[in-house]
Amino acid sequence: MFLIREARWLAKDVRWLVVESPRIAARHRAGHFVIVRPVENSERIPLTVADADRVGGTITLVVQRVGATTTRLCALERGDSILDVVGPLGKPTEIRNFGHAVLVGGGVGTAVIHPQAIALKQAGNRVSAIIGGRSRDYVILEEELSAVCDAVYPCTDDGSYGYAGLVTGKLAELIGDSAEQVGVVLTAGPVAMMKAVAALTRTPGIPTIASLNPIMVDGTGMCGGCRVMIEGTMMFACVDGPEFDAHKVDFDELNNRLRAYRAQEKASLEHLCRLGLNRSMD
Amino acid sequence: MKPAERMKIPRQSMPEQEAGERARNFQEVNTGLAREAARLEAQRCLRCKNAKCIAGCPVGIDIPAFIEAVAEGDLDKAAAVLYEANALPGITGRVCPQETQCEVRCIRVGKGEPVAIGYLERFVADWARESRKEGGAPPRPTGKNVAVVGGGPAGLTCAGELAKKGHSVTIFEALHKVGGVLVYGIPEFRLPKSIISQEVAGLEALGVRIVCNTVVGQTVTIDELLGAEGFDVVFIANGAGLPVFLGIPGENLLGVYSANEYLTRVNLMGAFSFPACETPVLSSAEAVVVGGGNTAMDAVRTARRLGADPATLVYRRSREEMPARIEEVKHAEQEGVQFQMLANPVEILGDEDGWVRAVRCVRMELGEPDESGRRRPIAVADSEFEVPCQVLIEAVGTRANPVLTQTTPDLATNRWGYIEIDDNHMTSIRGVFAGGDIVRGAATVILAMGDGKQAAEAIDRYLAGKRASMADETA
Ligand SMILES: Cc1cc2nc3c(=O)[nH]c(=O)nc-3n(C[C@H](O)[C@H](O)[C@H](O)COP(=O)(O)OP(=O)(O)OC[C@H]3O[C@@H](n4cnc5c(N)ncnc54)[C@H](O)[C@@H]3O)c2cc1C
Ligand SMILES: Cc1cc2nc3c(=O)[nH]c(=O)nc-3n(C[C@H](O)[C@H](O)[C@H](O)COP(=O)(O)OP(=O)(O)OC[C@H]3O[C@@H](n4cnc5c(N)ncnc54)[C@H](O)[C@@H]3O)c2cc1C
Ligand code: SF4
Ligand code: FES
Numbered sequence: 001m002f003l004i005r006e007a008r009w010l011a012k013d014v015r016w017l018v019v020e021s022p023r024i025a026a027r028h029r030a031g032h033f034v035i036v037r038p039v040e041n042s043e044r045i046p047l048t049v050a051d052a053d054r055v056g057g058t059i060t061l062v063v064q065r066v067g068a069t070t071t072r073l074c075a076l077e078r079g080d081s082i083l084d085v086v087g088p089l090g091k092p093t094e095i096r097n098f099g100h101a102v103l104v105g106g107g108v109g110t111a112v113i114h115p116q117a118i119a120l121k122q123a124g125n126r127v128s129a130i131i132g133g134r135s136r137d138y139v140i141l142e143e144e145l146s147a148v149c150d151a152v153y154p155c156t157d158d159g160s161y162g163y164a165g166l167v168t169g170k171l172a173e174l175i176g177d178s179a180e181q182v183g184v185v186l187t188a189g190p191v192a193m194m195k196a197v198a199a200l201t202r203t204p205g206i207p208t209i210a211s212l213n214p215i216m217v218d219g220t221g222m223c224g225g226c227r228v229m230i231e232g233t234m235m236f237a238c239v240d241g242p243e244f245d246a247h248k249v250d251f252d253e254l255n256n257r258l259r260a261y262r263a264q265e266k267a268s269l270e271h272l273c274r275l276g277l278n279r280s281m282d
Numbered sequence: 283m284k285p286a287e288r289m290k291i292p293r294q295s296m297p298e299q300e301a302g303e304r305a306r307n308f309q310e311v312n313t314g315l316a317r318e319a320a321r322l323e324a325q326r327c328l329r330c331k332n333a334k335c336i337a338g339c340p341v342g343i344d345i346p347a348f349i350e351a352v353a354e355g356d357l358d359k360a361a362a363v364l365y366e367a368n369a370l371p372g373i374t375g376r377v378c379p380q381e382t383q384c385e386v387r388c389i390r391v392g393k394g395e396p397v398a399i400g401y402l403e404r405f406v407a408d409w410a411r412e413s414r415k416e417g418g419a420p421p422r423p424t425g426k427n428v429a430v431v432g433g434g435p436a437g438l439t440c441a442g443e444l445a446k447k448g449h450s451v452t453i454f455e456a457l458h459k460v461g462g463v464l465v466y467g468i469p470e471f472r473l474p475k476s477i478i479s480q481e482v483a484g485l486e487a488l489g490v491r492i493v494c495n496t497v498v499g500q501t502v503t504i505d506e507l508l509g510a511e512g513f514d515v516v517f518i519a520n521g522a523g524l525p526v527f528l529g530i531p532g533e534n535l536l537g538v539y540s541a542n543e544y545l546t547r548v549n550l551m552g553a554f555s556f557p558a559c560e561t562p563v564l565s566s567a568e569a570v571v572v573g574g575g576n577t578a579m580d581a582v583r584t585a586r587r588l589g590a591d592p593a594t595l596v597y598r599r600s601r602e603e604m605p606a607r608i609e610e611v612k613h614a615e616q617e618g619v620q621f622q623m624l625a626n627p628v629e630i631l632g633d634e635d636g637w638v639r640a641v642r643c644v645r646m647e648l649g650e651p652d653e654s655g656r657r658r659p660i661a662v663a664d665s666e667f668e669v670p671c672q673v674l675i676e677a678v679g680t681r682a683n684p685v686l687t688q689t690t691p692d693l694a695t696n697r698w699g700y701i702e703i704d705d706n707h708m709t710s711i712r713g714v715f716a717g718g719d720i721v722r723g724a725a726t727v728i729l730a731m732g733d734g735k736q737a738a739e740a741i742d743r744y745l746a747g748k749r750a751s752m753a754d755e756t757a
Binding site for chain 2: 222
């Protein structure tokens with residue numbers, strides 16, 4: 001059992017959970033994720049470790065409610081617990097001095113770039129973060145990122161806050177304006193967004209790393225369900241990734257594979273509603 | 283009883299759920315011999331002086347001795363003989379390939395059917411689990427700490443043996459449950475999970491500590507276990523669980539699974555009772571499974587139970603070369619599984635929406651024997667055909683998982699990534715031992731258990747040596 005030390009809403013349907021987990025906290029590095037199983041009979045789902053506190057022995061998860069399992073997690077309060085948390089999983093982000101590092105996060109993808117920003121800053125980079133949301137309410141972690149980045153650019157689809165438009169619009173501006181060359185772009189978020197980021201940085205040849213989010217089961221390389229194609233080679237995102245050279249990723253295939261359980265996901269959520277677990281979790 | 287009388291008794295058949303019925307449920311197929319049938323079967327044993335069956339058993343169970351005890355009705359003694367050599371007879375009695383190990387060497391094979399050693403082993407183990415009390419005082423604690431990596435049959439056996447010798451043992455398991463392939467791979471209808479949980483409870487009663495959700499190499503390293511965590515010895519038994527794919531076009535279409543993923547969803551995650559269990563698995567009108575081993579058989583029979591009609595097995599050699607247990611092949615056939623022998627998939631075909639719709643295969647014929655001694659399958663020209671399916675499962679083997687070895691660079695591995703050991707199961711790192719599939723490559727439950735037991739003995743000697751040398755130093 002993993003105790004929740006802190007729980008709060010970051011935005012509508014986005015929950016911030018601080019979870020007691022000393023072993024994971026001690027070994028966590030940027031890029032790592034965990035797999036959680038909230039209760040017996042629920043699914044195992046991957047979540048990025050958004051922050052880790054070695055001293056306090058906790059990790060932070062940022063969860064967006066999209067289906068049954070994330071609904072269960074979002075209903076948790078301080079003092080509740082999660083049945084299973086395993087990690088840190090995956091390979092850590094390659095951290096070195098790239099000069100100017102630009103991080104592009106969309107939605108809860110912003111949780112992935114937060115620890116990357118901290119580590120890149122420590123490695124001596126100038127760090128800019130472009131973070132996108134549908135509207136003002138969906139821009140998350142701006143304050144936390146501002147504390148570590150040289151510049152943070154919030155973007156909203158509806159123009160209600162910050163840059164009006166997609167994160168790629170802001171990224172194009174930044175690449176064009178920058179006196180110094182952008183040394184690396186790291187991106188995490190919806191597949192369509194990562195694909196657009198990769199397309200934008202391909203011509204100028206800016207090294208770009210995408211954090212992929214395929215459906216996972218075990219997270220240890222045992223099932224192959226998380227397989228992604230990287231320049232025609234099959235890789236298992238949970239052990240070979242989840243970060244890959246964005247210019248080599250087959251994003252369309254990733255997108256297709258994310259649809260595998262649409263029908264079942266709907267049924268699962270309906271089942272949860274019938275159990276009355278949709279709102280409260282008592 | 284005279285040998286001639288013994289020879290007259292026919293081999294008892296295993297009672298089982300009716301095929302049509304069981305093809306729709308996940309309950310165990312074999313229901314176990316009744317007491318009287320077990321006694322009769324035990325009387326079939328001729329009590330050979332130089333019993334050949336023993337040599338066929340990888341852990342050397344004194345087979346005639348336990349069978350004689352069954353014939354005499356002394357089940358407690360039978361159990362004692364079994365447990366002496368084999369910590370988990372309720373499991374091996376169900377999953378061992380008896381037809382290539384013990385039973386094939388039975389003297390009766392020349393004149394009919396062998397003694398049903400596996401059925402009897404299972405009978406005694408099931409009786410013992412329900413009725414037998416483990417006696418004996420708990421061992422004196424040695425004060426030594428052993429970490430076991432991986433809770434499959436090799437790890438569980440090693441942990442139990444070491445605990446019985448008084449060592450303090452902790453099992454670190456990556457998943458949320460121990461059992462390894464026994465819980466995520468082999469289905470309920472062949473090996474009920476309650477058997478494994480009872481065995482695990484027995485280990486805990488012996489004082490074994492089980493820590494799940496720990497991927498050694500990621501959550502904690504071998505160095506840390508031997509250092510800050512205070513373990514004297516580490517036994518690595520993390521299996522060979524990385525699935526291999528065929529490498530043909532169409533493998534990323536929706537509906538294509540590795541057998542490991544398919545079986546894990548159904549067995550470990552309980553997808554057969556979706557949505558009560560929330561992990562989904564795709565069910566389909568038609569399913570195809572590629573392969574000919576136990577894994578393929580488990581996958582195709584699972585697909586059948588999830589409603590596939592037909593559920594078809596595609597295998598590139600012929601039935602004789604199939605590595606699966608004979609009983610599984612027979613059961614699959616009875617349950618209505620279709621066999622496409624001498625067929626090899628060359629491409630998985632999808633519809634315009636990205637879902638599997640069929641697999642294109644080519645006919646094979648058998649040529650000269652290859653290095654495995656089996657006749658090599660060769661493609662027949664212009665023989666392509668399609669088998670329609672909406673779910674396709676590949677059960678074409680597994681490899682060593684690199685997660686642990688990558689983070690432990692001092693650990694010597696061979697060119698396939700399997701860990702190298704010496705005669706004492708010790709790896710290239712002092713105090714670190716290994717066994718099971720991570721040493722042998724995908725093998726069997728009983729071999730993994732045998733490794734666990736042998737390694738436990740070697741570890742016990744090693745720890746005794748350490749104690750002795752420490753005594754020397756302080757003297
Ligand atoms: C390495 C990694 C890190 C991730 N980090 C985070 C994170 O920090 N915060 C967060 O909120 N989410 C994260 N995700 C996504 C998260 O795992 C999914 O949202 C979750 O599995 C959905 O589960 P569910 O039961 O609530 O929804 P479901 O009902 O299973 O799915 C609802 C919707 O989510 C999509 N989906 C299902 N599984 C995944 C998946 N694994 N990844 C992406 N979409 C999925 C489906 O296509 C569907 O449309 C991460 C995924 C990966 C692979
Ligand atoms: C579907 C299927 C059916 C089979 N049927 C039969 C059969 O009928 N008869 C038979 O004899 N054999 C059968 N086998 C083969 C048999 O199951 C294996 O040979 C046996 O389980 C190997 O045991 P093991 O203990 O070495 O490894 P495993 O059973 O693979 O157990 C390894 C354990 O280690 C854990 N682990 C992995 N990495 C780590 C890590 N880094 N840290 C911590 N834990 C880790 C895994 O999660 C797992 O629990 C079958 C195999 C499969 C897949
Ligand atoms: S453990 Fe396996 S090989 Fe040994 S006697 Fe039992 S069934 Fe036969
Ligand atoms: S999630 Fe199973 S192999 Fe990656």
